[in-house]
Amino acid sequence: MRKGFTRSVLIAASLAGGLMTQAALAADQVTYQLDWLPGGDKSPVYVGVQQGFFEDEGLEVSIASGRGSTDAITKIATGQADIGSADIGSLMAAKAQDDSLPVKAVYSIFNQAPHAFFTLEKNGISELTDIEGKEVATSPFTSSNAFLPLVLKENGMAEDAVNLTKADPGALGPMLMNGGTDAIIAWVTNIALFESQADATGNKLVVLPWSDAGLELYSSSVVASEAFLSERPDVAKRFMRAFDKALKFTSENPRAAAEDLHSMVPEVDVDVVTAQIDDTMELVINAVSERDGLGALTRERVALTWDWVAQAEKVEKDKLDPESIIDRTLLEAL
């Protein structure tokens, strides 16, 4: 409501003043909500701004950082943002709790699970089943934790086959390098960061992605508020078109994408972000995207995702029709 008010004030002011140019009047404002702080995996939207993909579609996009998927979903639901990125599993879990949540998934960014075990070569864990009985550290609020028992079970181990400790995300890398834990749980988007820590201590990093262990699902996705989709469908379509272009550009030009992010968020390091983008793109462009298309949300994989999420969140499967959280109109208009 407040945003609507600001917008109408802006429009009124520009009409009254007659000072704003035609182009500025025509640009539609869109607020994009990230689910975490800016980083390599979030770069496509920055690329869209810097490369002018949004401008070409007559859009003016502002980007807000977030503090986790539920934070992003809440902000989109309450109208603080129009569209943004969030874990589709979090959206499903939230929707199963509260059917009235006015948010829909419109485009998949990661078509694979980003979760993985990270360990050091000297720890003697070379395949997933070696993890049995080991010390594993994870951060308290990551969505990975819910999937851990399922991954262990899928690989023939007991659900509590590892000794799990929880620590701040920033402490996980140091704990692993110091020998404070045998392995940690983190996202594959951060392989390069952990690798540099391992190199600094003369170790060799080993990554065991859970997607190789049978965890087949959609993860980070573009989600939009129902109000945005129904009240400004044309703006939404133009946004998605530009975003799709930006995602392709990011995968083809990781360094240029990193520079685009750097020019809007000067604190990020271009080399680090380039490496992050390379790691991230494995989750975006792969056999699944080859088969289904970039951004696709296929019925089968959506259902499969809900299977995993329902088990992980310990929710009855019939609490939610996973199709009810999907809106494919933007994908169809690409």
Next chain:
Amino acid sequence: MSPKLPDGKAGQLVLMSAPWLFFIALIVLWELVCRIFELPAYVLPAPSAITAAFFEVEMSRWFTHLWATLRVALMGFAVSIAIALPIAIAMMRSELLNRTLYPLLVVIQSTPVVAVAPLIIVLMGSDDPSRVLITCLLTFFPLVVSTATGINETPPELIELSRSLDAPTRRETWQIRIPYAIPHIFSGLRVAITLAIIGAVVAEFVAAEEGLGYFIQFSTSFFRIPQAFAGLFFLAVVSLLLFKSVQWAQQLFFPWSLPKKKR
């Protein structure tokens, strides 16, 4: 036995430089520990690494972040003063208000702001007003309490005297009670200004695009621990300067409210 103070000019010099020498010794010790035990930067960065990280960030970026934090902290501080002083005065004047408001104030104070902050952001949006509110929640309680204590500690003889002279309550408040409360108000202000910085940082941890708290969080998200430490030190220095500024303000505007040797 009371501690023996050094006398004379030399003694004064020792007294003046002692905190600095102690501080420098700590830094040197820290640097040595990091070097001797070869601690990696992500465990505990050495002061030299922190300094280097500080200068790696452009000064203009530091000022952008500093201004973002300072703006919210000072706005929250100002709003707190504007709310806390009238509340304290009203509570002093009316026993009914005192009884009604005090429990509520204690409830607000005992609720962890960190837990409420995300709710405030959801309710009020992620703009300045919610950040200022989060800051106020931390700062205004010590101000109310210290002001109310000060007002109540006015010597009863003076109050009786003013009443016997038929002075109106307004004059009793402004010319007797408030001046007596000044030292208490300032001790409340000193506590509040450091809490204001904490409040602004808490708000930035929940929702912000800039600010020193955001910068620290951002640095750790990239595992840049020395840079996070640099932000932390910058924050501490700012907090210290603000604390000092409150003292200077007291010396400048209310020198009579200080003990003689501190004027």
